[in-house]
Amino acid sequence: MTVMAIRMYIKYRNNKYQILRTTSVWFFQIVFAFLIPEILVRFDKPWYDFKNAFPLDYDFFFSWNLNSLIASGGFGLFILVWGIVLTLVVVPVMVYFFGKRWYCSWVCGCGGLAETLGDPFRHLSNKSIGAWKLERWLVHGVLAFSLLMTGFTLYSYFSGAQVVLGVKTQTIQNIYGFLIGSIFAGVIGTGFYPIFGNRVWCRFGCPLAAYLGLVQRFKSRFRITTNGGQCISCGNCSTYCEMGIDVRAYAQKGQSIVRSSCVGCGICSAVCPRGVLKLENGPLENRTFSPEFPLGNTLK
Numbered sequence: 001m002t003v004m005a006i007r008m009y010i011k012y013r014n015n016k017y018q019i020l021r022t023t024s025v026w027f028f029q030i031v032f033a034f035l036i037p038e039i040l041v042r043f044d045k046p047w048y049d050f051k052n053a054f055p056l057d058y059d060f061f062f063s064w065n066l067n068s069l070i071a072s073g074g075f076g077l078f079i080l081v082w083g084i085v086l087t088l089v090v091v092p093v094m095v096y097f098f099g100k101r102w103y104c105s106w107v108c109g110c111g112g113l114a115e116t117l118g119d120p121f122r123h124l125s126n127k128s129i130g131a132w133k134l135e136r137w138l139v140h141g142v143l144a145f146s147l148l149m150t151g152f153t154l155y156s157y158f159s160g161a162q163v164v165l166g167v168k169t170q171t172i173q174n175i176y177g178f179l180i181g182s183i184f185a186g187v188i189g190t191g192f193y194p195i196f197g198n199r200v201w202c203r204f205g206c207p208l209a210a211y212l213g214l215v216q217r218f219k220s221r222f223r224i225t226t227n228g229g230q231c232i233s234c235g236n237c238s239t240y241c242e243m244g245i246d247v248r249a250y251a252q253k254g255q256s257i258v259r260s261s262c263v264g265c266g267i268c269s270a271v272c273p274r275g276v277l278k279l280e281n282g283p284l285e286n287r288t289f290s291p292e293f294p295l296g297n298t299l300k
């Protein structure tokens with residue numbers, strides 16, 4: 001990640017947003033995902049990555065973790081409260097103000113890897129309508145699966161029953177851990193960058209991205225505004241959108257981009273030769289309309 005971050009610095013040396021963003025994901029990965037947890041363990045505290053929010057951190061409510069946190073006294077309880085507050089308060093409030101980019105493109109480890117190691121493969125994302133439909137089914141399906149599993153987990157934890165509705169909670173946890181945690185997030189999500197592009201996990205599988213996306217779509221100040229009159233239809237923006245969004249179609253119509261999947265990486269803006277695209281946080285009203293075309297249009 002460090003080597004590929006240096007590559008990003010060189011490639012986007014004239015783009016302040018990309019330099020800052022790359023520094024941010026690198027910092028959060030090195031300090032939050034590696035250094036702080038290792039230091040905690042040295043001091044006999046639980047291993048914990050303070051930026052890894054549930055449901056991406058899908059085993060946060062597993063009994064072994066809850067027992068470990070509770071057994072660790074005040075500090076463990078602090079982690080328990082922080083983990084809940086992070087998911088229920090910090091994440092949605094930050095998405096309201098800044099869009100999901102604050103997490104997916106500035107903080108997250110998966111996003112950090114995708115934006116450094118995966119950058120050479122971003123153009124491979126599938127741009128078809130079929131992929132968009134599949135994306136919505138899959139990513140929301142994984143979110144529902146993670147919530148269902150967590151419901152079973154918490155019921156088992158508080159009631160002591162290991163079987164809920166005829167199904168062993170442990171079995172559901174094992175299936176989720178293997179299929180989603182290992183195969184989808186690990187093998188496909190990272191190993192298949194050269195085939196499916198660099199955000200295949202974030203786009204099709206991450207339950208946290210699905211949650212952030214719902215807030216971004218319906219209750220966020222973030223949007224990408226387009227200056228349609230300047231667009232020369234070169235298609236660079238669509239080609240390099242790692243989430244498979246047809247950015248050019250929005251630009252041609254002069255419509256602001258408000259999509260739940262947009263991670264706000266800003267590459268569409270960076271590669272646009274005409275300065276058409278701007279990542280902005282503004283008022284909630286009329287956010288799908290562009291200042292250039294105040295009456296808006298019908299593209300959803």
Ligand code: SF4
Pocket residue numbers: 224240241242243244245247257261262263264265266267268269
């Ligand atoms: S629309 Fe632009 S900012 Fe959003 S994911 Fe695509 S390239 Fe990144």
Ligand code: SF4
Pocket residue numbers: 230231232233234235236237238247248251268271272273274275276277
């Ligand atoms: S990169 Fe810029 S000029 Fe080219 S199609 Fe996209 S918005 Fe239009």
